[in-house]
Amino acid sequence: MAKIPTKQTVRINGARTIIRTSASGKIMTKPAPPMEWELQAAQVRALRAMPTYGKQFLLAGDQNAAKRGSRAQQEAIAAVMTPGEADLRIYLAGGQIRMIENKVGKRRLSTAQKDRHAALCKLGHQVAGVSAITPADAASQAVSLVQGWLSVA
Known part of the structure; x- marks a missing residue:
């Protein structure tokens, strides 16, 4: 057998x-492979360490994919936790918002993420994707993105 x-x-x-x-x-x-939250945590540490953090940009994050019990899930929905929302929001000087969506390796966007990101882009908000297999790589990519956004802001 x-x-x-x-x-x-x-x-x-x-x-x-x-x-x-x-x-x-x-x-x-x-x-x-690392968990997606580990990529995001490494990015947050690296971005907060930049000398321009707090002067030229701030950030906020979401973890919509976090596992929740039924009560916590109901609370998240009631508090407008939006399926597909990007992982990190970068608030730039001058009222601009940029977003970063993380994926481990070759994982793909969910249907909710595709729909949400398209809706955000329609309103003029840029969502950049970061695909990484190590937290260090994810952090490096996030820093490069923010540096690029700051250079044109």
């Missing part, structure tokens, strides 16, 4: 690790 292949993500010595078991019973492990 053939076994069913399995895949699970666990913590081994504090590190997220993917364990795969093949139909033949072979066990393979590899480091799991």
